[in-house]
Amino acid sequence: MALGESFDGVLEAARVGAEWAWRALYSETAPALLRYARASQIPDPEDVVGDAFLRVVSHLASFEGDERGFRAWLFTLTRNRIMDEHRKRVRRRTEPLPVEVLVEIGDRGDVEVEAMRALAEDRVRLVLGRLTPDQRDVLLLRILGGLTIEEIATVVRKRTGAVKALQARGIAAVRDGIEQGAVTL
Amino acid sequence: MDPDDGFERLLRGETPESPDERMLDLFLQDVRGAFPAEPPRAREAHLDGIVRAARLLADKGEPVARPASNADGRVPHASGLPKRRRMTVKVRVLRSMTAKVIAGLVVLMSMFGGLAFAGALPGTGDSGDDGTEVVVPQDVVTDDQGDDVAEAPEADDVEDEAEEPADDEGSEDSESDDQGEDADDQGEDADDQGEDADDQGEDESESEDDSQDESEDESEDDSQDESESESEDDSQDESVDGGDQGEDD
Numbered sequence: 146m147a148l149g150e151s152f153d154g155v156l157e158a159a160r161v162g163a164e165w166a167w168r169a170l171y172s173e174t175a176p177a178l179l180r181y182a183r184a185s186q187i188p189d190p191e192d193v194v195g196d197a198f199l200r201v202v203s204h205l206a207s208f209e210g211d212e213r214g215f216r217a218w219l220f221t222l223t224r225n226r227i228m229d230e231h232r233k234r235v236r237r238r239t240e241p242l243p244v245e246v247l248v249e250i251g252d253r254g255d256v257e258v259e260a261m262r263a264l265a266e267d268r269v270r271l272v273l274g275r276l277t278p279d280q281r282d283v284l285l286l287r288i289l290g291g292l293t294i295e296e297i298a299t300v301v302r303k304r305t306g307a308v309k310a311l312q313a314r315g316i317a318a319v320r321d322g323i324e325q326g327a328v329t330l
Numbered sequence: 331m332d333p334d335d336g337f338e339r340l341l342r343g344e345t346p347e348s349p350d351e352r353m354l355d356l357f358l359q360d361v362r363g364a365f366p367a368e369p370p371r372a373r374e375a376h377l378d379g380i381v382r383a384a385r386l387l388a389d390k391g392e393p394v395a396r397p398a399s400n401a402d403g404r405v406p407h408a409s410g411l412p413k414r415r416r417m418t419v420k421v422r423v424l425r426s427m428t429a430k431v432i433a434g435l436v437v438l439m440s441m442f443g444g445l446a447f448a449g450a451l452p453g454t455g456d457s458g459d460d461g462t463e464v465v466v467p468q469d470v471v472t473d474d475q476g477d478d479v480a481e482a483p484e485a486d487d488v489e490d491e492a493e494e495p496a497d498d499e500g501s502e503d504s505e506s507d508d509q510g511e512d513a514d515d516q517g518e519d520a521d522d523q524g525e526d527a528d529d530q531g532e533d534e535s536e537s538e539d540d541s542q543d544e545s546e547d548e549s550e551d552d553s554q555d556e557s558e559s560e561s562e563d564d565s566q567d568e569s570v571d572g573g574d575q576g577e578d579d
Contacts, residue, residue, distance in 0.1 A: 162384040164377075171377055172369065180365040195376040202383045266364035272357065287341060288361050309334070316337055316354070323353055 148173055152212040160205055171198060174216060178223045180289045186270070187230040197223040217296040220286060224300060275322045280315035283308055 148155055148169065158166035175194055182190035200222050208218060273281050279301065286297045294312070298305045336351045346352040370376060445451050 159384070162381070162388040164381045167380050167384060168377060171373070171380065175373070175376070176367040176369050179370050180367055184361070184365045191370045191372050191376075194370055195372060195379065198376060198380050199383055202380055202387070262364060262366075265360045269357075269361050269364045285361075288358055289365055289367075312337070313334055316334070319357055320350070320354065323357065 148212055152215070156205075156208075156215070167202075170201075170215075174219050177216075177290055178219060181220065181285055182223060182227060184269075184273070184285050184289060185227045187227055188234070189230075193223060193226045193230060196226050200226075213296065216290075217292060217299055220290055220292065220296075221300045224282070272319050272322050275318050276315050279303075280311050280318065283311045284315045284319075287312065 155166045155169050159170060175198070178194045178197060179190055182193045187193060197219060201219065208215065210218070273284075276284070282301055283297055286292045286300060287294075292300065294305055294308050298308045301308065303311075336347070337354065340346060340351060340355050340358055346355045442451070
């Protein structure tokens with residue numbers, strides 16, 4: 146569900162600090178941002194989404210564009226934040242938590258659903274592990290973010306042709322991985 | 331068919347047309363199933379922070395939506411920045427005026443003290459160019475100057491006399507022997523005597539000061555200069571007398 150024609154009014158209300166406007170923008174965009182952040186394998190995806198929205202608050206005055214542009218801008222901010230997290234993780238290596246602690250703080254929902262999701266996530270990570278970071282970014286933004294080639298080009302700051310090439314090579318690598326039996330779908 | 335076209339159709343939700351596309355479609359479903367579109371658990375916390383930040387910007391007076399141009403210019407502040415900043419004094423000790431004056435005096439005193447110690451100030455020190463005229467009697471310098479000057483007591487001997495008066499006074503023969511030895515030394519320096527007359531006179535006068543009158547050490551510089559010139563004459567006379575004694579001996 147997109148905001149559609151009401152987007153301009155929501156944006157103006159958000160600029161003057163209206164809470165309802167921010168709730169509408171958050172509800173519309175945060176789930177897509179969160180799934181993209183989770184697929185990017187960072188320690189705290191929700192924290193990254195919250196930081197991205199705080200940056201939106203402080204830089205909203207400089208934004209000009211429509212709803213699709215706003216969505217692409219949000220993904221740009223989230224991607225920059227994800228890259229910061231990757232750099233931090235390289236600089237500061239952390240000790241993994243024990244399994245008991247992870248179980249304590251883990252999900253309390255449906256066990257079967259969680260198990261199926263965990264299996265699917267493992268398969269996807271195996272396939273995505275065969276891709277380069279740029280190919281992975283392009284495919285995730287297309288599949289999970291729903292962005293077009295042109296919008297992805299603005300997010301990753303590349304030309305449209307380069308993004309198309311990255312997508313084609315990424316799809317080929319996924320096919321090769323599945324055909325070679327790396328992943329059983 | 332371009333593989334990208336099949337991928338685009340699958341993204342739009344259309345059914346796969348080939349086994350290859352079916353395999354790709356399964357992958358897309360796996361990705362979407364592994365990372366479902368769910369609202370964040372910290373949704374309310376995020377919204378609280380977002381709304382608070384947005385209101386903070388509004389309350390601060392800074393408009394969230396900034397004007398596109400600065401045509402009206404910046405609003406001047408009432409206080410403004412200080413036009414003249416206070417010059418910082420790096421050395422804290424020199425902050426007060428009294429400390430600065432004292433520091434200046436110390437520098438001047440040390441400078442003039444150093445000059446005085448080096449003798450560079452006019453009218454001080456014992457350099458030969460202090461303006462005192464020394465008259466050397468011409469009749470002293472004779473052909474037999476070596477003999478005349480031979481009996482002139484040197485400053486070292488006089489100092490010895492001052493330090494050990496009992497021994498020297500006890501035996502005049504030993505004193506005469508010393509004088510004889512000194513005569514040889516003096517004879518070697520006889521050629522330089524005319525040139526070093528000033529220094530010799532001063533040395534002799536000092537030796538006489540040490541041996542005869544200790545109170546003259548406490549006299550002032552001016553009187554000392556006068557006494558130097560006088561003592562020089564006396565020493566010359568004594569040297570002549572000593573020469574006579576030496577001949578008599």
